[in-house]
Amino acid sequence: MSFELIKPGININFIGHRHLAFAIAGLFILICLTSIAVKGLPMGIDFAGGLQIQARFSQAADPDQIRQALEQAGLPAPSVQSFGEKSANEYLINLQELENLESNAAEGEESLSQKAAVALTSSFGPGQVEIRRVDMVGPKVGRDLRQQALSALYYSILMILIYISGRFEHKWGTSAALVGGLLAALYLASLFGASLPYLIGLALVATLALCYKLKFEYALGAIMALLHDVIFTVGIFSLLDKEITLSFVAAILTIVGYSLNDTIIIYDRIRERLAQSRKGDYAENVNRSINETLSRTVLTSGSTLLVIVVLYFLGGPVNQDFALALLIGIGTGTLSSIFISAPILLLWGQPKPAAAAAAAAV
Numbered sequence: 001m002s003f004e005l006i007k008p009g010i011n012i013n014f015i016g017h018r019h020l021a022f023a024i025a026g027l028f029i030l031i032c033l034t035s036i037a038v039k040g041l042p043m044g045i046d047f048a049g050g051l052q053i054q055a056r057f058s059q060a061a062d063p064d065q066i067r068q069a070l071e072q073a074g075l076p077a078p079s080v081q082s083f084g085e086k087s088a089n090e091y092l093i094n095l096q097e098l099e100n101l102e103s104n105a106a107e108g109e110e111s112l113s114q115k116a117a118v119a120l121t122s123s124f125g126p127g128q129v130e131i132r133r134v135d136m137v138g139p140k141v142g143r144d145l146r147q148q149a150l151s152a153l154y155y156s157i158l159m160i161l162i163y164i165s166g167r168f169e170h171k172w173g174t175s176a177a178l179v180g181g182l183l184a185a186l187y188l189a190s191l192f193g194a195s196l197p198y199l200i201g202l203a204l205v206a207t208l209a210l211c212y213k214l215k216f217e218y219a220l221g222a223i224m225a226l227l228h229d230v231i232f233t234v235g236i237f238s239l240l241d242k243e244i245t246l247s248f249v250a251a252i253l254t255i256v257g258y259s260l261n262d263t264i265i266i267y268d269r270i271r272e273r274l275a276q277s278r279k280g281d282y283a284e285n286v287n288r289s290i291n292e293t294l295s296r297t298v299l300t301s302g303s304t305l306l307v308i309v310v311l312y313f314l315g316g317p318v319n320q321d322f323a324l325a326l327l328i329g330i331g332t333g334t335l336s337s338i339f340i341s342a343p344i345l346l347l348w349g350q351p352k353p354a355a356a357a358a359a360a361a362v
Contacts, residue, residue, distance in 0.1 A: 051113070078094065297338065
């Protein structure tokens with residue numbers, strides 16, 4: 001006797017509960033945005049610049065005592081957090097806002113790490129502290145990395161807009177012209193010294209507004225689902241005071257690709273059903289498409305999440321934040337593909353016969 005997690009012919013009314021799903025998603029996004037605005041994002045040295053020291057103590061140490069010892073040695077505003085298992089007595093010490101790190105970097109790193117080691121040894125005693133790793137990033141390098149990460153995320157969204165609009169709506173030329181115009185406007189604004197994060201924020205709002213105005217139904221649904229996943233993941237990291245590092249950016253881009261893949265599977269099934277029953281109820285066709293791909297969505301996401309859970313618990317402390325971001329993002333990405341990207345198609349109502357035929361054509 002075979003076991004089936006999702007029975008064939010299942011018909012859950014996802015579309016009927018779309019307004020409730022939108023309200024819940026909106027509430028969580030509001031909480032995440034509030035946390036980001038109030039608490040901010042704790043930037044790692046990758047983006048903020050500074051010196052990071054990984055130190056191991058022979059016995060449990062008080063983070064406040066570590067911070068005091070470094071401040072007394074003249075090192076500015078150190079942040080101290082536990083690293084790995086509690087029994088390992090290892091701590092990450094971040095020293096940010098250091099001046100002139102980019103000039104003579106090797107000498108600066110050596111002298112600062114030695115100064116920190118001397119301060120910790122004086123406070124905790126000889127042989128009680130082992131400096132295991134020292135990383136340094138200059139403030140200018142950190143700022144450049146921050147801008148490049150934002151640009152990479154926005155450019156990926158624009159490429160998704162072209163692909164989705166071209167594949168499902170046959171609007172390759174219109175979408176390419178739209179993306180070209182947005183990139184040109186972004187470039188011209190940057191020439192006048194405008195802040196890149198604000199520019200990208202405004203460009204993103206303009207992208208969503210133009211997608212709605214030009215009736216890029218599939219592209220708007222995919223982008224809204226991706227933004228939901230990204231904002232939710234970043235917001236959870238803000239709530240948990242987790243550092244934003246390059247590995248976190250890699251996790252975000254992975255989440256974007258994974259969530260998009262789930263969305264495309266559902267969109268493909270919607271297109272097939274439109275070809276089979278163009279005169280049927282549009283909402284029913286969309287709901288049937290979600291149910292028919294539900295088994296594939298749940299099993300694929302479930303198996304992926306199992307691997308990530310193993311990575312989180314057994315992959316060591318270095319990989320934990322990366323795995324946590326993937327756990328949050330892929331989990332929410334699976335839900336957003338079902339409850340956001342597909343139901344958004346109904347904002348424009350029943351498609352006209354010509355539009356349905358074009359969307360169904362391969």
